[in-house]
Amino acid sequence: MTQRGESSKGIVCFHNSIFPEISNYVNHVSSDEPRALMCILDRWLRGKRSYRVRLPVRVLSGGRGVHVKTVTGSCHCGAVRFEISSAFTELTTCDCSICRRKNALMVKVHESEFKLLAGAESLTPYQFHSFTATHYFCKVCGIYPFHRKRVTPDFLGINIFCLENFDATGIPVRATAGAAMP
Template sequence: MQDREEARYQGSCHCRAVRFEIETNFPELTMCDCSICKRKNALMVKVHESKFRLLSGAENLTEYQFHTKTARHYFCKTCGIYPFHRKRVTPDNFGINVHCLENFDPSSMPYRQAIGAGMS
């Protein structure tokens, strides 16, 4: 995946109230086994905050935090979809739910199982 050219992708929640844009070459996709990620079953790509732009819907986002209250998980207030979160270990990065990206099919891309459940 490292040889992919960096490109711009737009994404949204299901009702499209929350819209965002990222730039990435998809260096790695991850699935996390922590208590919240396991339940939301999201496939994520990590992008630096400089490569993320919220286009609309800030007022439609609701935030959820737990445990250390470092990671910030965002959900659409209308449709309940999780489009992204600010990461715990690298808070200057977002974890983007790639299933929310337009015209992107991750089905042929490998992913790494991240071990979040074992974090203290």
């Protein structure tokens, strides 16, 4: 949720004007108490017709269960280097025309959890069909390291084969039906 802040003590704060009904309750819930936070949100949201809440995994996990990893990645020649933070709860494949040809296995990360370390000038974008998703390739070696997603453009799909020392063993893989998108 973009309207949240996190203090150095791990306390989650909600903007009072956005969530006036729950801000008094939630502002004092520690990130060590994720269940209490989720119960408060659940009770408040049950009465709403529709809602979208995205909390950082670090807050939801409270330091237990889900572990956020920060890993670096690069293209083959090393001109493009990046860093991501993710809990790696699932990986995805896609059957659209470009993903089928790339045969990439991807992890979805929010743009705030992605940092391009080097090589912006070495990236070349490629768009097709709806011209919403942007797939990036290294101009030097041709490798696809990541793309900006079509349905959720504030997220990136990261090619896990570009991640350094990353072991995907045991992470569930979900197949997405990109070819069926209008």
